[in-house]
Amino acid sequence: MKKIFHHFIAHLMPVLVFFVLCGSVDAQDPDGGYVSRKEYEELKQQMLALKKELESIKKEKTVAAQPAASPVPPAAGPSKQIAEPIPSLEDLALGTTKFHIAGYAESTFEAQNRSISSFEASFNPIFLWELTPKLLFESQIELSLGEGGTDVELEFAQMTYLLNDYITLGVGEFLAPSNVFVERFQALWINKLPDRPLAVYDGILPEKIVGAEIRGGFPLGPLRANYAFYVSNGPKLITDDPSAAGMLDWDNFADNNDDKAVGGRVGLFLPVAGLEAGYGFETAKPGDQGTPFAHVRSWLHSVDLNFTRDCDFLKGRIDLHAQYAWTRVDHAVFDPTGALGFGPLSFSNKRDGGYAQIAYRPTKVDVDFLKNFEAIFRWDHLNHAPGGPGAIDEERWTIGLDYWVGPSTALKLAYEWDNPHGQPNTNAFLAQAVMGF
Amino acid sequence: MSSKLNRRYPALIAPVLFAIAGFCWEALAEPKRSIKPENESSGTADMQLSGEELWTMNCQRCHNIRPPTMYSNAQWDVIVHHMRVRANITGQEQRAIVEFLKSSK
Numbered sequence: 001m002k003k004i005f006h007h008f009i010a011h012l013m014p015v016l017v018f019f020v021l022c023g024s025v026d027a028q029d030p031d032g033g034y035v036s037r038k039e040y041e042e043l044k045q046q047m048l049a050l051k052k053e054l055e056s057i058k059k060e061k062t063v064a065a066q067p068a069a070s071p072v073p074p075a076a077g078p079s080k081q082i083a084e085p086i087p088s089l090e091d092l093a094l095g096t097t098k099f100h101i102a103g104y105a106e107s108t109f110e111a112q113n114r115s116i117s118s119f120e121a122s123f124n125p126i127f128l129w130e131l132t133p134k135l136l137f138e139s140q141i142e143l144s145l146g147e148g149g150t151d152v153e154l155e156f157a158q159m160t161y162l163l164n165d166y167i168t169l170g171v172g173e174f175l176a177p178s179n180v181f182v183e184r185f186q187a188l189w190i191n192k193l194p195d196r197p198l199a200v201y202d203g204i205l206p207e208k209i210v211g212a213e214i215r216g217g218f219p220l221g222p223l224r225a226n227y228a229f230y231v232s233n234g235p236k237l238i239t240d241d242p243s244a245a246g247m248l249d250w251d252n253f254a255d256n257n258d259d260k261a262v263g264g265r266v267g268l269f270l271p272v273a274g275l276e277a278g279y280g281f282e283t284a285k286p287g288d289q290g291t292p293f294a295h296v297r298s299w300l301h302s303v304d305l306n307f308t309r310d311c312d313f314l315k316g317r318i319d320l321h322a323q324y325a326w327t328r329v330d331h332a333v334f335d336p337t338g339a340l341g342f343g344p345l346s347f348s349n350k351r352d353g354g355y356a357q358i359a360y361r362p363t364k365v366d367v368d369f370l371k372n373f374e375a376i377f378r379w380d381h382l383n384h385a386p387g388g389p390g391a392i393d394e395e396r397w398t399i400g401l402d403y404w405v406g407p408s409t410a411l412k413l414a415y416e417w418d419n420p421h422g423q424p425n426t427n428a429f430l431a432q433a434v435m436g437f
Numbered sequence: 438m439s440s441k442l443n444r445r446y447p448a449l450i451a452p453v454l455f456a457i458a459g460f461c462w463e464a465l466a467e468p469k470r471s472i473k474p475e476n477e478s479s480g481t482a483d484m485q486l487s488g489e490e491l492w493t494m495n496c497q498r499c500h501n502i503r504p505p506t507m508y509s510n511a512q513w514d515v516i517v518h519h520m521r522v523r524a525n526i527t528g529q530e531q532r533a534i535v536e537f538l539k540s541s542k
Contacts, residue, residue, distance in 0.1 A: 011521070065438075097507030100508075100515040130515045138519055168521070176489075183523065190500040218527040226525030273494065308498050406502040 098130040103140065104189040104408070104436040112418075112428035121145055124155070124187070134162040154319055156208055166218045174213060176206035176279035177228035180264040180304045181355075189436030190321070192359050193400045193418070197380035199353025204283045204327045204382070205300060206282065208251045211260070217355065224269040234261025234284035236257075237293055237329065244343035244390050245334040246349045248286055248298060248327065257289035265302075274309040286329070293332055300327040316362035324354030347387040355380035360402075376400040376414075393421040408436030488537025491530050499524070505541035513538045 006203055103126040111117035122144035129137045140155035158172035175183045181200040183192050184209075199205070211232030236252035238244045263282030270277060280302040287293025302325040310317050328350045335343025361374035381395040400414035411433050418426040486494065496502045508516060513535055521531040 098511050098515045100512050102516065102519070126519075128515045128519050132517055133514075133518070134516050136515075136522065138522075160522045162518075162521070162528065170522070182498045189498075215522070215525055217527050217530075219527070228525065274498065276498070282477045306498065404501065407507075 018289045043323065075082055075096075097132075100128045102126040102128060102437060104187055104434060106188045106432060106434040108194055108430065108432040110194075110430050113426050114424065115426070116375055136160050136162075164215045168214065168215050169213070171212045173208055173210045174230075175415060176209050176263070176282075176304060177213060177215065177230055178282045178300065179205040179207065179325075180265060180267075180278055180302070180306075181205075181321075182207045182281060185321065187436070188432070188434045189410065192357070192374065192376045192402060192412070193378055193398055193410045193414050194432035195356035195398075195414075197323075197357070197378065198382040198396060199325060199380065200302075200323050200355060203353055204248075204343050204351045205326075207261075209250075209261075210253055214391045220268075222271055226269075227264065229264035230262070232261045232263070232280075234259065235286045235298065236288070237286035237296060237298070237332075237333055238289075239288070239293055239332075240340055240342065242389060244333075245342065245345060245387060246329060246332070246347065246388050247328065247390055250262040252286075257285060257287065257294060259285035263300075274307055276306045278304045278306075280304070280325075287332075292374040296330045296332050298327065298329045300325060302326075310363065312364065314360070315364040316360055319358070319359040319361070320352070324348070324352070326352045342389070345387055345389070349385050349388065351378070351382070351384055353382035372404045374402040374404065376402065392423060395419050395421075410434055486533075488533035488535075489541075491526075492534045492537055495524055495526055495530065495534070496520070505538045509541075510539050 025074075084117040088379045094230045103124045105121075107119065107121040109117070109119050109249045119378030122142060124140060124142050126138065126140040126289045131137065137157075137159050139157040142151075142153045142155050144151050154173065156174050158170050158174040160170040164166050175186075177183060179200060180276065181197065182205070186196060188194075188200060196202070202407050209230065209232040211230050213228055213230035215228035216226070233252055233255035234372070235248035235250050236256045238247045238249055257279065261282055263280070265278055265280035267276050267278035269275070280300075282300045284298055285294065286298050287296045298416075302323060303321040305320070306322075307320040310319065310369070330349075331344070332349070334345040335341070338344060355378060357376065357378040359374055362370050365371060376399070378400070379396070380398075381393070382391075383388055383393050396416055396418045398414055398416040400412060405411065412431065414430045414432075416430065418428060420426060461495050474534070493502060505513075517531055517538070520526070524533075
């Protein structure tokens with residue numbers, strides 16, 4: 001009986017609780033548990049608004065969670081991330097200074113008459129570091145393969161300051177402004193043939209110098225002029241080498257006297273667009289201090305003409321560069337006592353040489369494939385001092401064909417007729433792949 | 438030696454004549470080139486050339502031009518700064534070129 005009573009109570013309790021709860025709900029809702037149409041619509045609108053906001057938060061949270069798209073640290077809450085614009089990666093990564101690596105890499109094959117054919121390669125990074133909008137440091141290193149391993153050479157390392165719109169000051173090691181080929185065209189992704197011209201490269205003109213310079217450009221009526229003047233350590237006069245006496249050693253980075261070389265170049269953009277003429281010079285006392293050669297003076301002069309123009313008539317671009325240079329060293333007697341075994345030696349110490357190059361690229365023809373080809377023709381030569389020691393005069397004629405894979409990436413082929421005076425020819429076939437970046 | 442040179446002179450003369458022909462043709466056609474008024478744009482510089490004209494003229498003088506999209510804005514700032522020093526362009530031209538490159542992306 002007791003058991004039946006407990007079973008009855010167990011079933012009765014939920015029913016009692018149900019009625020109690022129903023009574024409680026009725027007491028809190030004066031409308032009898034029903035909502036009006038107006039209230040229903042308001043609640044519906046509120047629910048839709050909440051749903052929309054939730055979706056928006058979820059979307060922002062998903063974007064913020066992606067690491068590549070969000071360089072900022074996680075914010076305190078989703079609402080804060082929505083309120084604040086996300087800075088770009090570039091803004092956060094670079095800070096106030098700007099850095100860039102440019103330069104080029106190349107690989108060349110050369111098969112020359114009377115020489116062993118070979119491959120070679122080099123990597124030439126240029127580091128550009130802009131500390132402020134006016135202050136720039138730039139440096140190029142050449143890494144190339146030599147017989148003993150990797151050769152490292154500092155091509156330039158210079159700090160420049162933009163004084164105003166027309167004047168720039170620079171100090172350090174820089175490419176010789178008096179030699180326009182070295183300053184503008186020597187990089188192999190710019191130079192259209194696989195090798196560089198005689199005389200202006202590894203020849204009778206300076207390439208890199210240590211000193212200070214002032215340079216810039218300015219309008220000159222309808223024309224525009226540009227200039228660069230410098231003071232540098234200057235060249236060294238070679239006096240004790242029987243095969244090079246009287247020549248100038250341009251890699252005179254540790255100066256051999258207190259005299260400093262002075263040089264520069266002035267260029268003028270002529271009224272015909274794309275045409276520039278320039279004149280470069282340098283004078284120095286290259287002899288060792290305290291020797292009979294200390295007062296010997298050297299001079300160099302260089303003239304250049306550059307023309308680049310898209311030409312509708314020829315359906316392409318014409319590119320013409322020419323440069324010719326003369327060097328002269330005052331009269332001197334080398335090995336005057338004959339102690340070095342090649343003197344006394346005296347001669348007219350004058351050298352000259354240069355090049356002319358013309359290139360044509362059919363950039364305006366209808367066939368896309370042809371637009372990437374460029375044909376090049378170059379003449380270059382070098383005359384050494386008559387009666388002097390050293391290398392013999394040389395003249396070359398070169399034809400080349402480039403295929404431009406990109407604006408600064410090219411495959412080059414060239415054949416060179418090389419005629420050292422009084423010697424068998426050293427004609428050469430050259431192939432090169434180069435990539436500028 | 439001289440006979441070899443004599444044979445090669447026509448090879449030298451031919452491309453030179455080719456260039457001169459194109460040069461003369463373009464020189465005669467020069468007035469067709471548009472020169473913008475001085476106050477047309479803030480991106481103009483010396484000789485009233487636009488940033489695009491200055492970019493083409495100054496860069497193509499030595500090498501192929503690279504598309505504006507190739508580098509970021511910060512990289513163009515450094516590159517054009519470097520080229521201003523190397524090519525002796527004026528500050529006004531530098532600003533016009535940078536402005537053009539950044540707006541062309």
